[in-house]
Amino acid sequence: MIPPPLPPDEPRRLLALQRLGLLDTPAEERFDRIVRMAARMFRVPITLVTLVDETRQWFKARVGLDGLSTARSLSFCGHAILTPHTFVVPDAHEDLRFADNPFVTGEPHVRFYAGHPLHAVDGSPVGTLCLIDRRARSFSEEERQQLEDLASWVELELNALTLQEARTALARQERFFELSVDMLCIAGLDGTFRQLSRAWSRALGYSEEALRATPLLELVHEEDRATTAGWLEQGARGEPLPRFEHRCRDRDGVWHWLQWSATVNPEEGILYGVARDITEQKRLEAERRHVERMKSEFIATVSHELRTPLTSIHGALGLLGGGVAGALPEMATEMIGIAHRNSERLIRLINDILDLEKMEAGKLDVHLEPLELGPLLTQAAQAHHGYAEQYGVTVETVVEAADARAQVDGDRFLQVLANLLSNALKFSPRGERVTLRLERVGPRLRVSVEDRGPGIPEAFHSRMFQKFAQADGSDTRRKGGTGLGLSIARGLVERMGGSLDFVTAARAGTTFRVELPEWHPLPPPGQESP
Numbered sequence: 001m002i003p004p005p006l007p008p009d010e011p012r013r014l015l016a017l018q019r020l021g022l023l024d025t026p027a028e029e030r031f032d033r034i035v036r037m038a039a040r041m042f043r044v045p046i047t048l049v050t051l052v053d054e055t056r057q058w059f060k061a062r063v064g065l066d067g068l069s070t071a072r073s074l075s076f077c078g079h080a081i082l083t084p085h086t087f088v089v090p091d092a093h094e095d096l097r098f099a100d101n102p103f104v105t106g107e108p109h110v111r112f113y114a115g116h117p118l119h120a121v122d123g124s125p126v127g128t129l130c131l132i133d134r135r136a137r138s139f140s141e142e143e144r145q146q147l148e149d150l151a152s153w154v155e156l157e158l159n160a161l162t163l164q165e166a167r168t169a170l171a172r173q174e175r176f177f178e179l180s181v182d183m184l185c186i187a188g189l190d191g192t193f194r195q196l197s198r199a200w201s202r203a204l205g206y207s208e209e210a211l212r213a214t215p216l217l218e219l220v221h222e223e224d225r226a227t228t229a230g231w232l233e234q235g236a237r238g239e240p241l242p243r244f245e246h247r248c249r250d251r252d253g254v255w256h257w258l259q260w261s262a263t264v265n266p267e268e269g270i271l272y273g274v275a276r277d278i279t280e281q282k283r284l285e286a287e288r289r290h291v292e293r294m295k296s297e298f299i300a301t302v303s304h305e306l307r308t309p310l311t312s313i314h315g316a317l318g319l320l321g322g323g324v325a326g327a328l329p330e331m332a333t334e335m336i337g338i339a340h341r342n343s344e345r346l347i348r349l350i351n352d353i354l355d356l357e358k359m360e361a362g363k364l365d366v367h368l369e370p371l372e373l374g375p376l377l378t379q380a381a382q383a384h385h386g387y388a389e390q391y392g393v394t395v396e397t398v399v400e401a402a403d404a405r406a407q408v409d410g411d412r413f414l415q416v417l418a419n420l421l422s423n424a425l426k427f428s429p430r431g432e433r434v435t436l437r438l439e440r441v442g443p444r445l446r447v448s449v450e451d452r453g454p455g456i457p458e459a460f461h462s463r464m465f466q467k468f469a470q471a472d473g474s475d476t477r478r479k480g481g482t483g484l485g486l487s488i489a490r491g492l493v494e495r496m497g498g499s500l501d502f503v504t505a506a507r508a509g510t511t512f513r514v515e516l517p518e519w520h521p522l523p524p525p526g527q528e529s530p
Contacts, residue, residue, distance in 0.1 A: 002097040004078030009124065013081075014054055016124035020158060022060055023051060030157050031061035038131060038150055039063045042143065046108060046132035049118070049154055050077045057127070064132075065108060074101060076132075080115035081125035086144045089113040091136035112137045114144075116151035121159050129154045183275040189236045189264065191216035203277045205251035221247035221255060235264030235271060245278070257282045307350050314343040353484065359491045366495045368407045370519040373445060374399040376410065377436050380417035384425065392430035395421065400439040406516040412492050416500075417449070419485035420512045424451035427510075444515045452509040456502070464502065465490045 007013055017023070035047040046064035050057045057077050058069040072078050076098065080087035092098040092111050103110050115130030129151040184197035193212050200211055204219070220228050224246035235241050241262050247255040262273035317340040319325075321333065328336070358364040381395045388395050417436070424434040428451045435450040456464065465486050493500040498516035 001074075001099070001101045003073040004075065004082065007082060007125070012122075013124040013126065016120035016122050017051060017053065017126040020051075020120060020126065022158065023053060023058055025060075027061065031154065034129070034150060034154055034157075035061045035063045038129065038147075041146065041150075042114075042131050044112075044131045044133045048077075048130050048132070049127065050075075050115075050130060051127040052077055052081055052125075060127075070103070074103060076103075076110070076113045077115055077128040077130055080128045080130065081117050083117065086114060086116045086139075086147055087128075088139045088144075090138055093136070108132065109134045111135050112139075114139050114147060116147050118151060118155050118158060126158070183258070183277070185271075185273050185275070187216065187271045187273065189232050189266075189269050189271060191232060194270075203250070203256060204248065219248045221249070223247075231262075232271070235262070236266055236269070238264070238266040255279075307347065307354075310343060310347055310350070314340065314347055317343060349484075355488050359488065359495075364491075364495070366409045366412055366492070368409055368496060370405045370521075371408055371410055371413075372403060372405050373408075373413075373438050373447060373516075374402060374404065376408075376413055377417070377438055377447065380414055380421060381436050383414075383418070384421045387422065388425050388434070391425050391428065393425050393428045394433045395425070396433055396435050398435055398437045400437065401445060404438065404440065404445050405519040406445055406496075406498075407519050408496050408516065409492075413496070416489045416492050416514065417447070419489045420449040420514075423485065424449050424453070424510070424512075427451060427453035429453065440518070441515065443518060445518050447514040447516075448511050450509060450511045455506045455508060456504040456510055461504075465500075 031049050035049060038047040039045070044064075047062070048059050048065065049061040050059055052072060052075070054072070056069045056072050057075040059065065059067070076087075076089065079097065089095050089098060090112060092101065092104045092113065098104050098110070098113075101110070110132050112133035112135065113130065115128035117125040118127045118129060120126050129147065131147065182197070183199045183203060185193055185200065186195040187193050192215050196208055196211055198208075200206070201208055204211070206214070217225055217229060228244070228246050231241055231244050241260075241264065243259065243261055245257060245259045248258050249255055256277050257279045258275045259278045260273055260275050262271055264271050317336055320328070321336045321340055355364060377397050377399065381397045384395055421434065421436070428434055432452045434452075435448070437446075437448040437450065439446050439448070490500045493514055493516075496516065498514055500512065500514050502510055502512045504510040
């Protein structure tokens with residue numbers, strides 16, 4: 001006995017068989033009537049519709065046989081699927097491939113066999129319509145033709161559901177192409193469209209017929225054509241395509257920016273693509289850049305044309321209030337004091353706006369160096385002594401991590417502390433104190449500014465560090481401020497490699513916490529760090 005060899009395309013054949021969805025399913029009249037007809041037409045005791053699985057042949061329909069399957073290695077059908085035409089064994093006793101086969105020497109005592117291969121939609125042979133007799137016999141050309149015709153009928157039934165599923169999938173695809181707002185396409189690697197969604201006509205104004213007759217590269221802007229051709233060549237080599245953009249001309253000669261996501265099947269030479277018209281997005285980006293440029297120019301104008309004279313005014317008012325021009329009437333002194341404080345507030349606002357603009361543009365200079373934080377805290381507290389007296393509040397400094405250093409910009413760190421201290425002092429009740437604390441928390445240093453004020457309303461927590469953010473309420477508004485200080489402070493701390501957050505509770509005060517990595521000097525060569 002010679003077992004049937006495997007077909008060269010066995011994996012594909014098995015996949016096609018599985019896709020039929022017929023293995024191990026109940027008997028169906030549409031197949032049973034064919035094998036009954038074959039048994040009568042050819043006057044044979046056994047007729048089968050077999051499906052040849054990986055290790056067995058399974059009977060979808062049968063006449064004259066009780067079992068549902070047999071081993072593939074013993075099957076006649078395993079040989080039959082290897083041939084393109086009807087496979088005939090006139091007398092198994094005289095055929096070396098089957099003479100000692102158990103189905104020949106024992107039940108069902110096969111002597112004659114004729115089987116015509118059955119094919120799936122993709123052409124893969126998946127089984128047979130076969131005739132078996134217990135006596136040797138010949139098989140004429142006319143009988144071969146009759147068996148082939150019956151096998152074609154079986155194939156129609158085998159693939160009926162598959163064909164219906166294919167038609168349904170195709171209808172869904174066409175519906176999807178019709179309704180999609182994105183510009184879907186299937187194209188050859190020469191850029192010739194094979195299928196298009198209606199979005200292409202809506203975006204570019206061409207009919208579908210015109211687009212199919214026009215290769216993509218003819219629509220692409222001359223400056224983008226070589227790059228687009230390069231992407232198509234890259235896909236043809238089987239390399240993944242990046243998201244790419246180019247300009248396409250519409251029917252009226254207007255250029256549209258298209259952004260593509262595409263994949264290529266190089267074996268079929270097919271590109272599957274999704275394009276989006278991003279012309280409006282490009283326009284908005286250009287407008288945004290223009291606005292940003294105008295904003296930068298405006299801020300530069302503010303810097304040169306407003307800050308300089310305002311600083312002079314502030315200085316002159318300070319001198320007048322200090323008596324440089326002699327004693328002034330009480331009312332004049334009071335008015336000069338008000339003007340001096342307001343000019344100071346305007347200078348802070350201008351400086352905050354300039355810092356914020358520089359920070360957002362990435363132009364804010366921060367010069368990091370390892371500095372002791374304790375002396376910086378003392379300096380900040382001393383600088384706010386007069387401001388604290390104005391509100392009837394005291395500032396205490398608690399240094400729990402002496403000699404602790406961090407990589408900071410000294411001036412910018414003092415600016416952060418000034419923002420936090422001024423807020424804490426403004427919102428502290430008279431007679432209370434604000435604590436400026438330095439401590440170690442694991443490998444980091446924490447600088448805390450603690451007040452005993454009313455706390456921050458919960459509804460405002462999420463907006464605490466936003467630009468121009470100020471909590472609502474008459475008391476908050478009365479205290480004044482630009483609403484930029486905390487946003488700037490957080491940005492500066494992050495530029496120095498740290499973080500800024502806060503904890504607060506109603507009527508229990510607020511603590512802002514700056515955390516920075518502690519700096520340690522490198523050990524001398526040959527020594528390990530502690």
